[in-house]
Amino acid sequence: MSEGQTVASTKEECWVPNILAFACNWCSYAGADLAGVSRLQYPPTVKILRVMCSSRVEPAFILKALKDGADGVLIAGCHIGDCHYIDGNKNAEVRINNTKKALEKLGLDKRLRLEWISASEGLKFSEVIKEFTEEISKLGQNPVKEKIEPQINADERRSSASVNKSAANVQGSEVK
Amino acid sequence: MSNVQSCYQCGKCTSICPMRRVSKTSPRSSIYNANVYGLETNDIWTCLTCGRCPIECPQQVDFLNFIKEERQGKTPLHVAHLGVFTEFSELSSKLDGKTPERSDSKYGYFPGCVDSLDLFLHDVKTNFGEITTSSLKLLDKLGIKPQIMNMKCCGHDVLWQGKKDVFEDLKKYNLNYIKESGIDTLVTSCAECYRTFSKDYGLGIKVVHISELLDKLGLNVNDAVTYHDPCRLGRHMGVYEAPRNALTANGVVVKEMEHSKEEALCCGVSNFMNCNEQTKALRIARMDEAEATGAKTLITTCSKCLAHFNCLKTEKDSVKKYDFDVVDLTVYLARKMEQT
Numbered sequence: 001m002s003e004g005q006t007v008a009s010t011k012e013e014c015w016v017p018n019i020l021a022f023a024c025n026w027c028s029y030a031g032a033d034l035a036g037v038s039r040l041q042y043p044p045t046v047k048i049l050r051v052m053c054s055s056r057v058e059p060a061f062i063l064k065a066l067k068d069g070a071d072g073v074l075i076a077g078c079h080i081g082d083c084h085y086i087d088g089n090k091n092a093e094v095r096i097n098n099t100k101k102a103l104e105k106l107g108l109d110k111r112l113r114l115e116w117i118s119a120s121e122g123l124k125f126s127e128v129i130k131e132f133t134e135e136i137s138k139l140g141q142n143p144v145k146e147k148i149e150p151q152i153n154a155d156e157r158r159s160s161a162s163v164n165k166s167a168a169n170v171q172g173s174e175v176k
Numbered sequence: 177m178s179n180v181q182s183c184y185q186c187g188k189c190t191s192i193c194p195m196r197r198v199s200k201t202s203p204r205s206s207i208y209n210a211n212v213y214g215l216e217t218n219d220i221w222t223c224l225t226c227g228r229c230p231i232e233c234p235q236q237v238d239f240l241n242f243i244k245e246e247r248q249g250k251t252p253l254h255v256a257h258l259g260v261f262t263e264f265s266e267l268s269s270k271l272d273g274k275t276p277e278r279s280d281s282k283y284g285y286f287p288g289c290v291d292s293l294d295l296f297l298h299d300v301k302t303n304f305g306e307i308t309t310s311s312l313k314l315l316d317k318l319g320i321k322p323q324i325m326n327m328k329c330c331g332h333d334v335l336w337q338g339k340k341d342v343f344e345d346l347k348k349y350n351l352n353y354i355k356e357s358g359i360d361t362l363v364t365s366c367a368e369c370y371r372t373f374s375k376d377y378g379l380g381i382k383v384v385h386i387s388e389l390l391d392k393l394g395l396n397v398n399d400a401v402t403y404h405d406p407c408r409l410g411r412h413m414g415v416y417e418a419p420r421n422a423l424t425a426n427g428v429v430v431k432e433m434e435h436s437k438e439e440a441l442c443c444g445v446s447n448f449m450n451c452n453e454q455t456k457a458l459r460i461a462r463m464d465e466a467e468a469t470g471a472k473t474l475i476t477t478c479s480k481c482l483a484h485f486n487c488l489k490t491e492k493d494s495v496k497k498y499d500f501d502v503v504d505l506t507v508y509l510a511r512k513m514e515q516t
Contacts, residue, residue, distance in 0.1 A: 058257075058258050058260065059260050059296055060257065060258035060259055060260040060263050061258075063260060063263035063264055063266075063267050064263050066267055067263060067266050067267040067270065094298065098295040098296065098298055099295070099296075101295055102264065102291070102292055102295045102296070105268075105291065106267060106268055106271055107271070108267075108271075143270075143271055143272070144267065144270040144271060147270045
């Protein structure tokens with residue numbers, strides 16, 4: 001994020017969103033790669049986890065991520081009709097929408113997002129991350145965080161934020 | 177503490193254990209290993225906690241409490257659906273819940289986890305939400321206008337999966353919610369919620385399973401059904417007659433299965449653990465008994481039993497097709513009420 005956030009001293013200001021992205025191997029992960037090799041800029045708030053298909057993502061994974069303090073969860077797969085496994089993404093859509101409904105009861109539904117990103121849409125990938133980061137920044141921290149890490153001080157947060165930044169820079173220039 | 181020290185290893189429990197029919201599970205040796213050697217065995221996780229063995233035990237060993245205590249703080253084996261229901265309860269235990277909307281009604285109705293069941297078990301093709309709407313219709317007919325208790329999960333599954341800390345969080349919130357709502361009777365339509373609120377909470381108010389109210393409905397249904405005793409309502413809480421009365425008082429003939437009441441077979445999965453080939457055999461055994469009665473409907477009073485039976489029924493490549501319906505008691509009566 002911007003420099004102001006890493007230098008700030010108070011707890012709230014130095015917080016950067018921590019987003020977990022499940023990207024499908026065939027489209028969205030390649031899309032993220034393209035965003036990297038095209039040197040497109042996007043915030044270092046996202047940690048990408050490669051899965052073979054978006055329908056590999058069980059509701060339990062999403063709930064566990066949120067329970068353990070992720071501020072947002074993004075699931076990215078191939079466009080409908082383009083799935084490598086024919087109709088995996090259709091199943092994913094049903095599942096993720098159901099999970100969203102369940103999260104609505106807890107008031108966390110805005111922290112879950114499903115996107116279709118193809119291998120050629122590096123730009124879309126970077127834009128989705130930008131948008132989602134902004135959205136999560138507006139929502140603020142995941143409310144469960146107060147219970148799981150009340151003792152982490154601002155310094156530790158700051159250092160972990162800068163590590164995230166450098167990690168994302170490395171990933172951005174990575175070529176496979 | 178459970179009185180497990182008084183076990184004299186006669187093995188009667190193992191001989192009647194439903195899991196023993198299909199696996200090497202042994203309640204006797206799990207007591208022996210835990211008591212004599214302090215060993216942790218897989219047997220404490222394959223136990224269905226169906227409550228069949230304490231009934232036959234000559235020493236009245238409280239096996240259920242033994243299992244519950246033995247499991248605390250350990251990692252559960254074989255949690256079904258990757259523990260999505262556990263994760264949901266844990267997530268909700270860490271968030272601030274809703275506050276009660278106070279009303280004058282002295283009755284509170286708790287729907288349980290029907291919403292989560294609907295959303296996470298969408299391939300079972302069962303409308304779990306109908307249990308709630310039906311219960312409210314039936315209560316309305318009885319002249320009861322309850323408050324809807326918008327609480328968190330009762331914590332049954334996390335407690336039996338050995339996560340007492342999560343259970344305590346949920347319990348603390350729910351107790352406070354119930355106290356603030358000012359009700360004096362809590363009605364549930366789920367056998368597991370009923371057990372948990374009655375035995376594990378220490379509420380101090382009356383907890384009723386909805387089947388205990390339904391005998392005054394005054395319907396005249398001409399039908400024959402068979403009834404499956406859920407372990408939580410039957411053997412855990414000793415409620416055998418209320419659901420049967422609710423059916424017979426409304427003109428329904430109950431055809432008993434080969435094993436019923438205290439000897440009722442288990443649906444095979446409790447607290448979303450041990451859903452595998454072995455327990456599937458138990459489910460098939462129970463469904464076969466239901467089929468043998470010739471009734472066209474199998475009634476149960478637990479939303480989990482309903483899910484597990486319907487899961488077997490709607491299975492794509494199942495060996496056997498069952499041509500009877502499995503429905504909840506409230507859903508059955510509400511449907512019949514609307515037909516007349």
